[in-house]
Amino acid sequence: MASPMNIVGHSLVAYFTDVTIVGTLTSLTPDTVYTVKVEAIDISGVLLAEAHTMQLTAPEIPTIEQAYSKLSNSITAEWASVPGASSYLLTAQDGESFIETIVTGSPGTVTGLKAATLYKITIQSINAGGRSQLSLSKKAKTGIF
Structure with a gap:
């Protein structure tokens, strides 16, 4: 079962270019549920849209x-x-x-x-x-x- 991760005050912020369609977050813990928030912001800094989702990461690599x-x-x-x-x-x-x-x-x-x-x-x-x-x-x- 996945471990819920709740780290208050610690977040990962990733910025992508204005033409990015797919972005990747790295260094996540395997088999962990993360809350992901995505925001679309225009050049003036105005929030155009946002979405939240819960996502489970893949498990560790077996040996x-x-x-x-x-x-x-x-x-x-x-x-x-x-x-x-x-x-x-x-x-x-x-x-x-x-x-x-x-x-x-x-x-x-x-x-x-x-x-x-x-x-x-x-x-x-x-x-x-x-x-x-x-x-x-x-x-x-x-x-x-």
């Missing part, structure tokens, strides 16, 4: 502890669970293609892979706020069984 293959068409990865994550997106890339699968916890297995092929495995944690950044990758080779 793959190990990745291995016990079958010719799959690779299994293990990682420590991430607080607030409801699921995880495992990705296997071989340089030509990639296969993704969503799992609810560790260990997780990506299937449908080619035999005797080296894959780069990455993982992202997911919550209602979105996906984390990609984990550092681990390499694993499918077997010939």
Whole structure:
């Protein structure tokens, strides 16, 4: 569950140019609900419009502890669970293609892979706020069984 953040007297103010359509706030805490206030102000400083929203940030980046293959068409990865994550997106890339699968916890297995092929495995944690950044990758080779 996300941690509500209520910091009275501390706020982040970001200014964007007059043609900015999308702005990004950085250095936010993972898996935390923030109240976001957006104001449109004209060149004279007159408030034209404003909006408020509550937004949950994505969870922390998981760390793959190990990745291995016990079958010719799959690779299994293990990682420590991430607080607030409801699921995880495992990705296997071989340089030509990639296969993704969503799992609810560790260990997780990506299937449908080619035999005797080296894959780069990455993982992202997911919550209602979105996906984390990609984990550092681990390499694993499918077997010939």
